[in-house]
Every structure is written in C-alpha cells, then in structure tokens.
Amino acid sequence: xxxxxxxxxxxxxxxxxxxxxxxxxxxxxxxxxxxxxxxxxxxxxxxxxxxxxxxxxxxxxxxxxxxxxxxxxxxxxxxxxxxxxxxxxxxxxxxxxxxxxxxxxxxxxxxxxxxxxxxxxxxxxxxxxxxxxxxxxxxxxxxxxxxxxxxxxxxxxxxxxxxxxxxxxx
Amino acid sequence: xxxxxxxxxxxxxxxxxxxxxxxxxxxxxxxxxxxxxxxxxxxxxxxxxxxxxxxxxxxxxxxxxxxxxxxxxxxxxxxxxxxxxxxxxxxxxxxxxxxxxxxxxxxxxxxxxxxxxxxxxxxxxxxxxxxxxxxxxxxxxxxxxxxxxxxxxxxxxxxxxxxxxxxxxxxxxxxxxxxxxxxxxxxxxxxxxxxxxxxxxxxxxxxxxxxxxxxxxxxxxxxxxxxxxxxxxxxxxxxxxxxxxxxxxxxxxxxxxxxxxxxxxxxxxxxxxxxxxxxxxxxxxxxxxxxxxxxxxxxxxxxxxxxxxxxxxxxxxxxxxxxxxxxxxxxxxxxxxxxxxxxxxxxxxxxxxxxxxxxxxxxxxxxxxxxxxxxxxxxxxxxxxxxxxxxxxxxxxxxxxxxxxxxxxxxxxx
Numbered sequence: 001x002x003x004x005x006x007x008x009x010x011x012x013x014x015x016x017x018x019x020x021x022x023x024x025x026x027x028x029x030x031x032x033x034x035x036x037x038x039x040x041x042x043x044x045x046x047x048x049x050x051x052x053x054x055x056x057x058x059x060x061x062x063x064x065x066x067x068x069x070x071x072x073x074x075x076x077x078x079x080x081x082x083x084x085x086x087x088x089x090x091x092x093x094x095x096x097x098x099x100x101x102x103x104x105x106x107x108x109x110x111x112x113x114x115x116x117x118x119x120x121x122x123x124x125x126x127x128x129x130x131x132x133x134x135x136x137x138x139x140x141x142x143x144x145x146x147x148x149x150x151x152x153x154x155x156x157x158x159x160x161x162x163x164x165x166x167x168x169x170x
Numbered sequence: 171x172x173x174x175x176x177x178x179x180x181x182x183x184x185x186x187x188x189x190x191x192x193x194x195x196x197x198x199x200x201x202x203x204x205x206x207x208x209x210x211x212x213x214x215x216x217x218x219x220x221x222x223x224x225x226x227x228x229x230x231x232x233x234x235x236x237x238x239x240x241x242x243x244x245x246x247x248x249x250x251x252x253x254x255x256x257x258x259x260x261x262x263x264x265x266x267x268x269x270x271x272x273x274x275x276x277x278x279x280x281x282x283x284x285x286x287x288x289x290x291x292x293x294x295x296x297x298x299x300x301x302x303x304x305x306x307x308x309x310x311x312x313x314x315x316x317x318x319x320x321x322x323x324x325x326x327x328x329x330x331x332x333x334x335x336x337x338x339x340x341x342x343x344x345x346x347x348x349x350x351x352x353x354x355x356x357x358x359x360x361x362x363x364x365x366x367x368x369x370x371x372x373x374x375x376x377x378x379x380x381x382x383x384x385x386x387x388x389x390x391x392x393x394x395x396x397x398x399x400x401x402x403x404x405x406x407x408x409x410x411x412x413x414x415x416x417x418x419x420x421x422x423x424x425x426x427x428x429x430x431x432x433x434x435x436x437x438x439x440x441x442x443x444x445x446x447x448x449x450x451x452x453x454x455x456x457x458x459x460x461x462x463x464x465x466x467x468x469x470x471x472x473x474x475x476x477x478x479x480x481x482x483x484x485x486x487x488x489x490x491x492x493x494x495x496x497x498x499x500x501x502x503x504x505x506x507x508x509x510x511x512x513x514x515x516x517x518x519x520x521x522x523x524x525x526x527x528x529x530x531x532x533x534x535x536x537x538x539x540x541x542x543x544x545x546x547x548x549x550x551x552x553x554x555x556x557x558x559x560x561x562x563x564x565x566x567x568x569x570x571x572x573x574x575x576x577x578x579x580x581x582x583x584x
Contacts, residue, residue: 030278030517057408058520059529059546077518077529077546081405084426088518109408112554120242135235135583144243147541151247 007033010087014048021045032088039074039091043101046076046089050106054078054087057103060113062121066147070094072121076103093123095146102128120145200228203565207236211314211569214579216553218568225565230557234550238583245543249509250276251350253543257530258344260545261581263306266292266299267523268545269348271530274429274519276350279512279534282484286473288352289431293468294365295338295347296430297461301372302331303524304454308379311451311573315392320382327375330368337361350510351485352478362469369466376458383451390448397559397571398446407558408551411526413575416453417445423522430521435467447567450574484510509538518546525549525576547581 004027011025014035021041026034037045059077070092078087093100102125103110114125115134122143125131133140142149153159200221207217215236221229241260245253257272258265270292277284284292309324332342338357339345347354383389401417414421422439424432440456442449478485482501491498504510512534520529526548533542556575560568 028515028517029281030519032278032517034516056405058527059518059531059544061531061544061546063516063531063533063542063544075531077531081421081426086518086520107408108406109551109554112550116550133235135238137235144240145542147246149243151243 003027003031004033007035007087010049010052011035014045017048018044033086034088034090036090036092039093039100042074042076042089042091043103043106046078046103046106049078049087049089053080053082054085056081057107057110058086060103060110060117062117062123062145064121064145064147065092072098072123072146074100074117074123095122098123099126100124101126104128119143122146207233212572213310213577214582216572216577216579216582218572220565220568222565227560227563227565227568230560230568232553232556234553234579234582236583237579241584242543242545245540247539249538250512250540251505251509253540254348254350255344255346257543257545258346259580260584261523261525261528261547261549261578262343263303263578264299264523264525264528264581265344266295266348267521267528268530269346270296270430271519271521271523271528271545272532272543273348273350274521275517275530275532276512276534276540278517278519279515279532280350280484280510282351282479282481284352284430285476285479286431287356287475288477288479290468290472291353291357291477292348292430293432293435294465294472295335295353297464297468298331298334300524301458301461302328304458305331307454307524307573307576308451311570311576312383312389314569314573315389317383317386317389320379323375323379323382327372330371334361334365334368337364349478349485351481352476354478356477365465365469369462369469372462373459376455380455392567392570393448393451393574394446395444396447396567397563397574398444398449399555399559400445403558404445404555407555409526409555411523411548411552412453412457413445413450413526413552413555415439416442416449418443423520423527427520429519432464434471435464437464437467447570447574454576511536511538512540520546523548525578525581526552545581545584547584549577549579549581550584553577553582 007025007027011022015022018041020038021044023038024036056079058079061075063073065071065073073090073092076089091100114128117123118131119133119136120143200223203220203222205218205220206212207215217233219231220227241256244256254269257268260268305324305328309321312320335345336342339347401419404414404417418441420439420441425439437460440453442453486505487498487501492502514534514536516533518529518531520527528548529546531544532540535541560571
C-alpha cells in the first residue's frame with residue numbers, strides 16, 4: 001500500500017504531466033490512497049498510472065454523494081500486481097449531464113462495470129461500445145442506486161391487495 | 171439520457187456477418203440461437219445470445235439481470251449489522267466470503283481489532299466454504315459433461331460441510347456467522363471431532379473424484395485443449411481466481427496480500443500451464459487439497475481467547491451480562507435498536523473468493539446505515555471472458571467452458 005508521502009509524490013508527478021488533472025488527494029483508514037481527479041482528464045491519469053504499474057483494474061463502481069456536489073462519483077480501484085499496491089482514482093460528475101470518458105480502451109474489463117454504473121447511476125461513458133442497461137430491464141426509467149431514488153416496490157399484477165395481506169408489516 | 175427500447179434491441183443483436191458463400195453456389199447463414207435464461211446448463215438464469223455458423227460459435231452475448239434483486243440498494247436502508255444477511259445472499263455459494271468482504275470493510279472503517287481466535291475460526295469456515303463451492307462446481311460441471319454420478323458424490327461431501335455449518339451457526343446456508351469484529355459464537359462441543367473426521371475423509375474423496383474423471387477418456391477430450399485463454403488477456407479483462415491461475419499466473423490474494431491471518435498457514439497455490447478447460451478443472455480440484463491443509467493447520471493452532479471483539483460499542487454483550495450489568499443492557503439496547511455508527515469514510519476490502527477477487531466497497535456517512543455498499547463480484551467480471559474463450563469453438567464446448575467458468579448468477583446480478 002502506498003503511504004501518504006508516496007501518494008503525494010504520485011499526485012505531484014501527475015500534476016507535472018497535466019496541471020489540471022489532479023484536484024486533490026485523500027489518505028484514509030486502512031491505508032486507502034485516493035486521487036481525486038478532474039473527470040475531463042481521467043483517462044490521462046489512468047494511462048499514466050497504468051504506465052507506472054497499476055495495470056489491473058480491480059473494480060469500477062459508482063457512488064452517489066448526495067447532497068454534496070458534484071453528486072456522482074466514479075471510482076476506479078487500481079492494483080499493481082508486482083508491488084501489491086492499490087490506488088483509487090475518483091472522478092466526480094454532476095447529475096445534470098453526467099459524462100465521463102470510457103476506460104475500456106485501457107482496461108477491456110471495464111466493459112460490464114461501466115454498464116453497471118450507467119445502469120445504476122446514469123453516468124454515460126463516452127466512447128463505450130455498448131452503452132446500455134445491464135442489470136435492470138431495458139425499459140426501466142430512472143437510476144435506482146441514486147440516493148434520491150425511493151426504496152420500495154412498483155405496482156405489478158399481484159400487488160393490488162399487498163397492503164392488506166398477511167405478512168405485510170412495513 | 172435514457173436509451174429507447176428499439177435502440178436497446180438493435181445493440182443486442184450480435185450478428186455482424188452477412189450470409190457468406192460456402193462454395194458450390196451454396197450460402198450458409200449465421201444462426202442466432204438463444205440459450206437460456208431457463209436452461210440447466212447455464213448454471214442459473216443466464217441468457218446467452220449465440221451467433222452460430224453451423225456448429226461453430228462466432229459471437230456470444232451474455233444477457234444478465236434476471237435475478238437482480240437490488241441488494242446493494244437494500245443494504246443502504248439497513249443498519250450495518252443487518253446488512254450482513256443480505257450481502258450473504260449475493261453469491262449464494264460463497265456466503266462466508268461475502269460476509270467477510272463486507273465485515274472487513276466495516277472493520278477497516280471502524281478500525282476495529284478482530285481477535286486471533288475469531289480470525290482462525292473465520293479461516294476454518296472460509297476454507298470449508300471454498301471446498302463446498304468447488305464441490306458444487308465440480309458436481310454440476312460433470313453433469314454438464316454427462317457424468318451424472320459425480321453430482322451425487324460431490325453433494326454427499328457438501329452435505330457434511332453444511333452439517334458443520336449448521337453446528338456452528340444453526341444455518342446450513344447464509345449462516346450470518348461472521349459479525350463485525352469477530353464471529354457470532356464459539357465452535358460448539360463436538361465440532362472439532364466432526365471436522366477432523368471430515369478433513370481425514372476429504373482428500374480420499376477428492377482422489378476418488380480424480381480417478382473417476384481423469385481416467386475417463388470422454389471427460390479428458392471434452393476438456394483438454396478446449397477454449398484456452400492466455401493470462402494477459404485474462405488480466406486485461408479483470409479476471410482473477412482459478413481461471414487466472416489455470417493460465418499460469420499464481421496471483422492469489424491469500425498469498426499476495428494476506429488478510430485474516432492467512433500468512434500463518436503453509437499452503438500452495440495450484441497453477442496451470444496453458445489455461446484450457448482441463449487446467450481450470452485441475453486447479454480447482456487441487457485447491458480442495460490445499461483448503462484441507464489450511465483448515466487442519468487452523469484447527470491445530472486455534473488460539474484461545476474471545477471469539478468476538480470486546481468492544482461493546484460494536485459487538486453485543488454476552489447474554490448473561492444483561493441480567494446483572496446496567497451498561498451491558500444499555501449497549502444491547504443501543505445495538506439492537508439503532509446499531510453502531512461508523513465514522514465517515516470509504517473502504518474497499520478485497521479477499522480471495524472461490525471465483526477470484528471479491529471486494530466490498532463501503533461508504534460510511536457517519537450514520538448507523540451504510541451510504542453505499544458495492545460488491546465487486548468475481549463472477550460478474552469473469553463473465554466478460556466467456557466471449558473471447560468460446561469464439562470459434564463448437565457449441566458443445568461452449569457448455570463445457572461455461573461450466574468451467576463457474577459463474578454464479580446470484581453474484582452476477584446481485
């Protein structure tokens with residue numbers, strides 16, 4: 001795991017390449033090193049980190065930081081298998097036009113995870129070959145993992161007397 | 171931006187070839203074949219849209235989401251300790267792994283210490299779970315290859331493991347045995363003897379499986395040299411676990427970044443050479459022996475001490491204290507009603523599941539409920555490797571490869 005100094009050095013190095021790419025760093029519990037990047041330059045940062053040895057994209061997932069702005073976060077959990085080192089790249093986008101470039105060119109394995117983030121949060125990955133819903137039905141409206149999406153069911157054929165049936169207690 | 175249904179259908183169509191001349195004035199056409207979602211060979215509700223040229227698979231598109239139950243959304247509405255049962259139901263053959271990934275992430279955020287005895291008990295159950303998962307895989311995969319009897323033999327041993335789970339937690343599946351800060355209860359009397367009987371028995375049983383399968387010419391020819399994929403492609407697709415190790419890359423988080431005191435145990439990482447279906451089978455089969463070794467060492471060296479953290483802000487006080495201690499009663503009440511609060515932060519906790527890296531991301535906002543739980547399920551990522559594996563091979567090999575991929579749809583759809 002990189003320590004706080006190493007994270008700062010990495011951020012510094014990336015700023016030298018592109019001054020606007022890194023917005024900040026965060027070193028948290030469990031030695032979690034996070035680079036907060038400008039969503040416009042996320043591919044630059046990922047490419048540079050890939051060249052540094054972080055060649056494995058362990059996970060790509062979305063987070064909704066409601067009510068903070070920019071609300072949506074796309075997190076890339078990168079792994080350096082040689083030095084067993086993990087670093088997280090975080091890009092935050094606004095909900096009104098959530099767009100970010102796709103990482104599938106660099107990590108082909110980002111295909112399904114990016115579709116999942118689109119499905120759940122509505123972040124459009126530009127340049128993705130096959131940007132459609134993956135887990136929800138294709139005609140589903142809304143992005144269910146957003147924090148302002150209500151929890152609860154939707155009416156189907158069998159829910160007309162749901163409130164009165166035995167076992168319904170919520 | 172919502173994509174309309176017609177556009178979705180257009181993208182779903184995988185045909186990129188037109189009718190090609192087959193010589194002699196004939197043309198052969200590509201056939202789109204729908205496999206699943208309700209098909210016994212797809213190991214769950216997986217739907218595959220296969221484009222066939224004769225019997226050769228030219229392209230394949232997995233369509234998933236049929237058992238999507240919104241577990242990650244449900245988790246955001248529950249107190250931290252009430253999330254454990256729901257995340258266990260994601261990958262339903264690796265419930266101990268799911269709960270460890272989640273509990274580990276929460277423990278990281280709480281900076282909670284897990285007592286050594288709890289860590290060893292966790293290892294015992296994790297490795298039993300790994301054997302159990304591999305047994306289900308072996309039984310159902312052999313079934314796909316036409317070997318009916320393997321299924322009964324594998325499930326016979328699986329029953330014994332489930333009996334052991336029932337002894338420690340009262341449940342056979344989705345046991346909720348792992349808690350934040352340790353495990354629910356210490357192992358009961360009689361568990362050790364029963365586990366030792368199982369450990370003595372299991373390697374012999376695994377030998378018998380090998381005798382049944384590896385000396386069978388049909389199984390050998392169905393697996394050997396079929397649908398290989400090299401380690402670089404697998405890594406670029408994010409594939410980990412036995413599939414990657416079958417291609418010769420010995421990446422295993424238990425060795426590379428030990429968690430839960432895995433560094434205390436002496437075990438080997440089985441690797442393959444070419445990464446074909448036979449290697450995939452051999453690697454998982456060899457892992458059963460290694461898991462038995464780990465469990466034996468953990469049982470021999472099981473340290474004394476508490477089985478869960480003594481921090482009363484996280485773990486429930488013992489039942490007998492409630493009658494005598496006012497503080498215990500208050501802690502009990504607070505934990506059962508509101509649950510514990512976790513200071514704001516984010517954590518990603520990766521472990522080596524039976525199918526590869528299983529990572530849990532938890533974001534805490536300071537309340538008693540997680541603000542985001544995301545499971546990086548290995549089956550979900552590994553499924554992307556199916557298309558490059560089976561392209562230009564026979565349809566029958568697609569079924570064998572899908573079995574050797576070992577996808578668990580509960581984990582893929584979550």
